[in-house]
Amino acid sequence: xxxxxxxxxxxxxxxxxxxxxxxxxxxxxxxxxxxxxxxxxxxxxxxxxxxxxxxxxxxxxxxxxxxxxxxxxxxxxxxxxxxxxxxxxxxxxxxxxxxxxxxxxxxxxxxxxxxxxxxxxxxxxxxxxxxxxxxxxxxxxxxxxxxxxxxxxxxxxxxxxxxxxxxxxxxxxxxxxxxxxxxxxxxxxxxxxxxxxxxxxxxxxxxxxxxxxxxxxxxxxxxxxxxxxxxxxxxxxxxxxxxxxxxxxxxxxxxxxxxxxxxxxxxxxxxxxxxxxxxxxxxxxxxxxxxxx
Amino acid sequence: xxxxxxxxxxxxxxxxxxxxxxxxxxxxxxxxxxxxxxxxxxxxxxxxxxxxxxxxxxxxxxxxxxxxxxxxxxxxxxxxxxxxxxxxxxxxxxxxxxxxxxxxxxxxxxxxxxxxxxxxxxxxxxxxxxxxxxxxxxxxxxxxxxxxxxxxxxxxxxxxxxxxxxxxxxxxxxxxxxxxxxxxxxxxxxxxxxxxxxxxxxxxxxxxxxxxxxxxxxxxxxxxxxxxxxxxxxxxxxxxxxxxxxxxxxxxxxxxxxxxxxxxxxxxxxxxxxxxxxxxxxxxxxxxxxxxxxxxxxxxxxxxxxxxxxxxxxxxxxxxxxxxxxxxxxxxxxxxxxxx
Numbered sequence: 001x002x003x004x005x006x007x008x009x010x011x012x013x014x015x016x017x018x019x020x021x022x023x024x025x026x027x028x029x030x031x032x033x034x035x036x037x038x039x040x041x042x043x044x045x046x047x048x049x050x051x052x053x054x055x056x057x058x059x060x061x062x063x064x065x066x067x068x069x070x071x072x073x074x075x076x077x078x079x080x081x082x083x084x085x086x087x088x089x090x091x092x093x094x095x096x097x098x099x100x101x102x103x104x105x106x107x108x109x110x111x112x113x114x115x116x117x118x119x120x121x122x123x124x125x126x127x128x129x130x131x132x133x134x135x136x137x138x139x140x141x142x143x144x145x146x147x148x149x150x151x152x153x154x155x156x157x158x159x160x161x162x163x164x165x166x167x168x169x170x171x172x173x174x175x176x177x178x179x180x181x182x183x184x185x186x187x188x189x190x191x192x193x194x195x196x197x198x199x200x201x202x203x204x205x206x207x208x209x210x211x212x213x214x215x216x217x218x219x220x221x222x223x224x225x226x227x228x229x230x231x232x233x234x235x236x237x238x239x240x241x242x243x244x245x246x247x248x249x250x251x252x253x254x255x256x257x258x259x260x261x262x263x264x265x266x267x268x269x270x271x272x273x274x275x276x277x278x279x280x281x282x283x284x285x286x287x288x289x290x291x292x293x
Numbered sequence: 294x295x296x297x298x299x300x301x302x303x304x305x306x307x308x309x310x311x312x313x314x315x316x317x318x319x320x321x322x323x324x325x326x327x328x329x330x331x332x333x334x335x336x337x338x339x340x341x342x343x344x345x346x347x348x349x350x351x352x353x354x355x356x357x358x359x360x361x362x363x364x365x366x367x368x369x370x371x372x373x374x375x376x377x378x379x380x381x382x383x384x385x386x387x388x389x390x391x392x393x394x395x396x397x398x399x400x401x402x403x404x405x406x407x408x409x410x411x412x413x414x415x416x417x418x419x420x421x422x423x424x425x426x427x428x429x430x431x432x433x434x435x436x437x438x439x440x441x442x443x444x445x446x447x448x449x450x451x452x453x454x455x456x457x458x459x460x461x462x463x464x465x466x467x468x469x470x471x472x473x474x475x476x477x478x479x480x481x482x483x484x485x486x487x488x489x490x491x492x493x494x495x496x497x498x499x500x501x502x503x504x505x506x507x508x509x510x511x512x513x514x515x516x517x518x519x520x521x522x523x524x525x526x527x528x529x530x531x532x533x534x535x536x537x538x539x540x541x542x543x544x545x546x547x548x549x550x551x552x553x554x555x556x557x558x559x560x561x562x563x564x565x566x567x568x569x570x571x572x573x574x575x576x577x578x579x580x581x582x583x584x585x586x587x588x589x590x591x592x593x594x595x596x597x598x599x600x601x602x603x604x605x606x607x608x609x610x611x612x613x614x615x616x617x618x619x620x621x622x623x624x625x626x627x628x629x630x631x632x633x
Contacts, residue, residue: 012540016435020447023432026508028450030465031457033475037468046473054475107306113294122303124626129314131615133569135587136608139594140317143324143601147364163313166306195298224458226572227587231594241460245575248464261468264461275452279445282452286513287520 031268038265039068042258072262076247082263084236085243088154089223092239095158096222097215100169103162104218105211108173109199113182123171130167134227137164142231152234160228165221169214175288176210177203213285216278223271240267318612324605325373327366332356366602373606380610381405407607410584411614413499417585418567421506422560428507429514430552434544436515437522448516455512463505463576470501498582505573510566514559521555522548561622568615586611 036054037045043059053059057067064071076082111119141160145151180203188198223241230242238246244267247260275282333355336347375382388401403409436447454462469476472490481489491497525548533543571587574580580588586607593604 009540013438016438019431020435020439023435024447024450027454027512030469031453033469034465046468046471048473103306103309106302110294110299110302114299115294116296116299119299122307124623126310128616128619128623129310131565131619132314132318133571133587133590133611133615135569135571135590135594136321136611137314137317139590139601139604139608140320140324141313142594142599143364144320159309160313163309166310167314170306195294195302199302220456224460226458226460226575227591231591241458244464245460248576248578260464264464267461268457268465271456271458272453275449275456279449279452282456283448283516283520286516 038262072258076259076263085240089239093222097218100162100218104169111174112177126167138231172214213281321605321608328369329366410589414585422563425510428511432515433518454509459572463573495582
């Protein structure tokens with residue numbers, strides 16, 4: 001009886017591990033394939049005749065004299081000035097994270113310490129705001145921004161992204177602040193601090209783990225944004241993601257699609273590094289709101 | 294916390310949300326009842342040796358002045374809502390009178406752009422949300438059986454489809470599935486049809502978009518369920534084992550009920566996120582076969598002529614749809630917390 005049961009369980013275990021290997025391939029292989037292919041020419045990566053050309057790089061050998069080529073990267077970064085877009089993304093992401101966290105920590109602290117009903121309703125309203133598709137909000141911005149000359153500037157986009165991400169930031173930070181014991185700031189206020197002094201001297205030193213996690217997600221939301229950045233920025237100060245979308249329109253010319261492929265790899269590489277170093281924070285951030293409810 | 298303190302702490306964040314989320318909704322509502330000014334036509338008399346004749350011409354100066362003076366446009370009430378690109382009330386009425394049955398009526402209805410977009414968005418949300426949750430749960434169960442050393446790297450690779458930018462993740466998949474890509478070649482070989490192209494067929498395009506949706510949403514469900522699995526009470530599991538429950542029965546009667554609150558929370562978040570699907574359609578170049586409500590708005594806003602009023606009307610309808618989707622949750626929360 002025990003032997004039969006063990007056999008059944010080991011079969012189930014084998015199936016589980018096969019399933020996991022399949023999922024691993026499904027999750028990771030597309031990225032590896034695109035990374036490999038970004039060093040080839042279009043005829044190899046997009047080969048109707050023989051897909052193994054992407055592996056062996058026949059046409060790349062013929063056209064550039066080597067199995068790997070940096071032509072895609074050179075074309076995107078230098079010729080199409082992708083480096084400008086990368087700089088814009090850097091400026092925008094850093095600013096959005098900083099401002100968003102400043103506003104969010106103040107608001108989240110207040111929401112976590114308030115015992116009145118309106119705090120709950122505010123969080124619920126924030127949830128409703130979070131549900132609004134960003135493109136519907138952009139539709140509301142365009143006319144006023146044209147009239148008041150605010151369209152096409154990077155600071156406008158930064159402010160808009162901070163505001164759109166506030167609901168998410170508030171929810172995350174409120175849940176983190178609830179875990180900081182109230183006694184800390186209460187005793188500071190008994191000792192004579194104003195609420196803001198209590199926040200500054202007592203809460204700020206201990207809030208960093210939650211703030212770093214929320215900052216990570218704010219960064220991801222700003223870095224990955226497409227709807228807002230593509231509609232509110234002009235061609236000169238586009239960030240990376242809308243610039244890639246604009247490459248897609250020009251891929252009729254031979255070779256231009258490799259610009260898009262290499263810029264896709266360039267945009268994904270920092271995200272790889274981010275997940276590598278901050279995996280634990282990302283996982284804890286995703287589960288914090290959920291598991292504790 | 295005192296009211297005054299709360300107000301000052303909450304002010305910056307609250308002001309940002311008021312200005313850039315609440316006001317645009319009102320702005321969109323206002324814009325949707327105005328249409329752009331039409332061009333000003335004047336009659337011009339041309340007198341020549343053969344007599345005078347009048348012709349009509351566009352007065353560019355007057356048109357420009359009018360548009361600058363009243364940028365909002367002219368008030369048209371609910372004309373934009375009922376025109377062909379939106380609720381299309383007259384076309385729907387015509388289709389209802391002239392169609393031979395319900396199936397015919399629906400196929401006529403779906404030819405109208407707005408209803409086609411609505412159907413795709415609802416189908417996408419209804420398919421991707423449960424499939425991603427189920428898939429994520431199965432992955433979480435599977436990863437839970439791994440030895441400790443392998444769990445970390447497994448979680449790393451599982452997170453990638455979710456962390457990567459939606460536009461870029463969809464592009465990466467699209468280039469593989471394209472007829473000239475590696476997966477496209479594989480699918481053609483499996484189907485023994487060298488001319489099979491996912492780009493040319495509407496059902497296949499819908500399927501591919503939903504596969505992308507599940508691929509990118511499953512990691513979120515996986516991570517949350519995985520954390521939830523760590524909190525399942527051991528003694529309940531052990532007593533189930535002593536009572537002779539098989540692993541499947543244990544999952545069904547102990548684990549799943551314990552994870553139900555997590556499931557409701559995740560389903561809510563994912564329904565909200567899936568309803569605004571939009572970037573994959575741009576990446577897959579699928580606008581000819583599949584449009585979502587957000588893509589419909591994007592299309593009106595981008596392009597050479599910006600149809601602000603049209604996009605505003607679609608935005609209002611989308612916001613109403615989102616509110617309807619959210620209402621069960623809001624009602625339940627109000628009922629649970631509003632009374633206590």
